Amino acid sequence: MDDGSGIAPPHIEGYEILEELGQGGMAEVYLAEQKGFGRTVALKVVRLSKYTQVDQKELCLRFEREAKIVGKFHHPNIVTVYDVGTMGNFLYMSMELLKGGELTTKIKSGRVSALEACNIVRSMCEALSAVHAKKLIHRDIKPHNILFRDDATPVLTDFGIARSVMNSGDATGLEDIPDLTEVSMIIGSKRYMSPEQSIAAPLDYRSDIFSLGVVFQEMLTGERPVNFHDPASVSNPSNNTVAWPQEALIFKPLVTKMVEMNKENRYQSIDDVIEAMDTLDNKFVNESAPLRISRIYLFIPLLFLISVAIWILSPFTTNYELTALDPNNRLIDKSSLSIYLVEGLEKIRSFKSLPVGEHKIALKVSGYRTKVIAIDFPLERNTTINLTPVSSPSVEEFYTFQDLLEKGPANSASAKEFTERYGGSVLSDLVDIWSGENAVLLNELSVAAKLNDPSAQLALSELYDRGWYVPKNSDLAQNLSKAAAEQGYAFAQFQYALILMSQMKYTKDEEEFIRLLEQAAEQDFFLAELLLGMIYANREYRSYDPEQAHRYLRRAANKGDRVALYELAQMIEEENPEEAKIYRERAIRLGFKVNQDF
Known part of the structure; x- marks a missing residue:
């Protein structure tokens, strides 16, 4: 092993380790393959031998804290961390590999x-909205920390100096890991930090808004705003003589408000910025569309030109509505609805930005299954869709599936009856594909899984694990199942x-799967209760505990789980044969078969 010399x-x-991707002030980043999962990752490594013992302790805490913070999020615009740990003289953090490069490169080019x-x-803004909702400030928003996936999705990275908002009450679940930067410390990237951050004043969410505003202006103009680190500039804001290109002028008032020196004059929350951007986005599309068309009209066939003109003038473009309803036909708040074009999974900011024609769009709402639908824009004036909550199967549904x-x-008739009865569930999707090789549904599940829909990830995991209509792939099945489990989905x-x-090879593996099952059991999921009961009843496990076994099996049995009823009967046979007989008979009436595999 290397002695830390580098x-x-x-x-x-x-x-x-495959190759070095780059080096920063503290860490090296490598392209690596995570062997157990067969996936390429970005491996961030710190050599502890370069630091004093005091600094080493802080670095270990910082790494642990960053991993714990990022682990709180499952957001399409926030980097995913897979693993963190210590190996000899090294700290390491395994993250998703973002192949699209940094925003810094785009700006320089x-x-x-x-x-x-x-x-x-x-x-x-959407990433920061999720961060701020956890009462955290990122504190290091800059182009170097904004990276891109292959599909050009922007991703916020590097939460190494994030901290909880002062006097907010810690809702992050980080109580056991203290903030590593004192209030009086100046930390961050000087060119992008807010005025209050530059003098180590108390910070709140508005500091991140300032930093993002600096990045926004740099993208639009090639220059950052007034240098508030220069006393002459701060005392005379008119020194900020940045030339704004014509196409970007519409965003100048928004950026100006984001980078106000006095935080009281800025947008007061990131959601205020989002609202202002959405208004400007619609205006930007409307004002720029005629210009784009006038430059190319000579090259467009006449009939298509007429159709485009009709589209621009059509009232449908301004009145188009997409309404989402829950299973009780109640309106779902539009602010919680995210819409993506299936091709490229590009987020739709405004329907008016869509070209004329048929499109497949994906609708995502937290807590509901992602739905893929087709629209013919702008001919369809209104579209109403019903969304299904992400849920785990009931006892009845699961054992009907098993049978x-x-x-x-x-037995296609039984399969059809199942999908009609339990339509919209994960098991219904599996039956639909298993019995009919439904390629359309498979593609829709793939889209939803990429948008981090846990039910779609689990459905695909089961398909790859069983080899139904897709090649059997145990590693991919495991990765998808893990991704869904990390979102707290009980099933x-x-x-x-x-x-x-x-x-299972080691004791820690047993501890991990019991932890997962207990989390699912906390959501009253009967299968987790059943399996915990069977594990605690098994002397081969270190966690053997007859009392716990009895408690969990009874919980599952009370929900009508036929396997739990039978296992509970076996457990109490000697001490209470009459009650055991009742449970056993009930299990058989519900369809239990000896040696049944659940």
Whole structure:
């Protein structure tokens, strides 16, 4: 192993270092393969030997804190952290590999278009909205920390100096890890930090708004705002003589308000910025569309030109409505609805930005299953869709599914009856694909999974695990199941625990799958209760605990779980044979078969 001199790449167990991607002030970043998962990752490594013992302790805490913070989020515009740990003389953090490069590179290569800049900042606003909702400030918003996925999705990274908002009450769940930067410390990137951050004054969310405003102006104009670190500039704001290109002028008032020296004059929340951007976005599309068309009209066939003209003048473009309803036909708040074009998964800011024609769009609302629908814009004036909550199967649905599997796919009538009865559920999707090889549904699940829909991720996990209509791929199945479980989806936590049980080698593996099952059981998921009962009743496990076994099995049995009823009967047979007989008979009436695999 390297002695920390920096000559040789680090050795981190479970990872194969492929090449160095870059170095920062503290860390090195490597392209690596995570062996157990067969995926390429960005591996951030700190060599502890370069630091004093005091600094080493703080670095360890900082790494732990950053991983814990990022682990709180499952957001399309926030980087995903897979793993964090210590290996010998190294700290390491394994993160998703963002192949699209940094915003810094885009800015250096030439001014970013106004529309692209708007989309990037709007995505960062959504990321910060999630961060601020956890009562955290990022404190280091800059182009270097905004990266892109292959599909050009902007992603906020580097939460190493994030901290909770002062006097907010800590709702982040980070109470056990103290903030590592004192209030009086100046920390961050000087060129992008707010005036209050530059003098180590108390910070709130408005500091992040300032930093994002600096990034926005730099994209639009190629220059940052007035240098408030220069006393002459601060005392005379007229020194800020940045030239704004014509196409970006519409955003100047918004940026100016974001970078106000006095935080009381800025937008007071990131949601205020989002609201202002949405208003400007619609105006920007309307004002720029005629200009774009006039430049190319000579090259467009006449009939198409007429159709475009009709589209621009049509009242449908201003009146188009998309309404989402819950299962009780109650209106879902539009502010919680995110809409994406399926092709490229680009977020739709305004329907008026869509070209004429048929489009597939994906609708995402937290807590509901992502839905893919087709619209013909602008001909469809209104579209109403019903969304299904993300939920775990009931006892009845699960065992009906199990019985259907025993009958086989030839029994199409039973499969159809199941999908009609439980339509919109994960198990219904599995039956639909298993019995009919539904390629359309499979594609829709793939889209939803990419948008972090846990129910879609779990459905795909089951398909790849069983090899139904897709090639069997156990590693991919495990990754998808884990991603869904990490979002707190009880059914996925149960399924991922089953996978870990099948691979168990060490005591820590047992602790991990029991932790997952207990989290699912806290949501009253009967399968987690059943499996916990069976584990606690098994002497082969270190966690053997007959009292816990009895408690969990009874909880599942009370929900009508036929396997739990039978297992509970077996457990109490000696001490209470009459009660055991009642449970056993009930289990059989519900369809239990001896040696049944659940």
